[in-house]
Amino acid sequence: MNESHFINQTTCTKCELCIIVCPAMIPEKTTDHKIAFRKDRTSICIRCGHCMAMCESKSIAIEGISYETNFRELPAASVDHQHLMDFLMTRRSVRIFQNKPVSRELVDRILDIISTAPFGVSPDNIEITVITNKSLIEQAVPEMSKMYMQLGKVIKTPVLGWFIRRSMSKETTNTLMNFIVPHIEHGHYTNAGGVDDIARNAPALFLFHAPKEAEEHTVDAHICLTYALMAAHSLGLGATAIGLIGPAINQSKPLRAMFQIPAGNEVVESMILGYPKLKFKHAIIRPRKKVSYLS
Template sequence: MSVATSRTGTENARITIHHDKCTVCGLCVKVCKDFSLIIEDKTLKINPKPLFGCIGCGHCVAVCPHNAITVEGRTLSEEDYKLMQQEMPPVDFTNLYPFLLNRRSIRDFKNKPVEQEMIDKILSLASTAPMGLPPSDIGVMILNSKEKVRQFSFDFVDLLGRMKWMVSPVAMSLMRPFMSKDNYLLFKSFVLPMVDFFYKSRKRDENYVLYDAPLAMMFYGNMSDPADPYIAATYAS
């Protein structure tokens, strides 16, 4: 499935201007980096030649003080608009740093499935992630059980085992002239030992790839900015 970080999929969102409410303050024009909104003859108008077409980011809706703009073609509800327009308490170093400091990477899990409701909430958070250009959705593969996670992990290790020759001493010596020193040391001191460890653990029926987690989500991009899947995954976590 995909997470709609592009907000609208393959179609542009549709902007509606409620002129009876609009005061032509220009805030929406300032925040729209697609140039979908313009002011002509002291009137707010929809630009017939925007940069890409409205991606439904919602910035114009969020900054409008008079609810004079609505956007359709994305999965926002009226409640979402209300949340976007309400003032939020400031997040500063004092309260953000302890939150980040208390983050932990979990590698031991309870033998308890993750409810679908929680999975949906995680995907909702991921869908709010910012994106690069061109706007596109982020794909996500969901493994929603310990058994699926284990099978995927072992399939991955089996694939590494079949490719192990690529990081063998002979192959590394052949590739060395074409690799930077840092990349060579990375393969020699990290990649090769890791592949060897995973492969030996697999033979002992031990999963050190995803640690038999009850849920795993793999985010990936198609035509998106290479960083977009990582950002979406960060929002999901």
């Protein structure tokens, strides 16, 4: 087989499920009643694997995806709504950690959960750097602090500040002016006396990054982060999304070098990780989002 998409005509039962399930309408029924991939459409395949997952007889082969490596039996049990609700109600952002490293085995289990996440265009756009060397994180924090202190000084100045604000999206400007700057003005992120209110003395850090031009990578990175937060909680670990770390790394050569971020990649999000020191005593009920029902 030297085609990127192939159907074994001997084993194919012509159930047509691959045709129905493919979001890109690539498999088709041919005039001679075979099921085949349309060669003029295989280039838009997003490699979601749905056709292969649907095919009972495992008749489909797609370049880079194999039944041996990329598929397993469907697990029988599934989490019901109440279990999921209870699980999510017990998750909290954890910012206070025990002084205990996170093992490679637990990191790998989080990575396995992340690999189940949906993606916008390509399953391969997101790269993850996992730092379990606490002293590396500790070395980075003063550099991040320096950036936020400089930003605090210039962001409201009429010329330089105006240019910086103008170069950002409205969303980023608002986050900066309505959240980060007030925090800086209230004495945050100074790293004075070694206080770390950026990475929160975490023993581990995940960085979600991608080539700047990669399709849908911002959303994909946030979904990966969300899965990672849930995975951490399922393993008895605590985690928090840290929006402050990515922008600091992106604009700092020393930080990019320290974390070995490939040239051309931007860090979209980060997650601190460790063993929680404290236990929350109550579950928080937050109101539903603003919802419009169109029935």
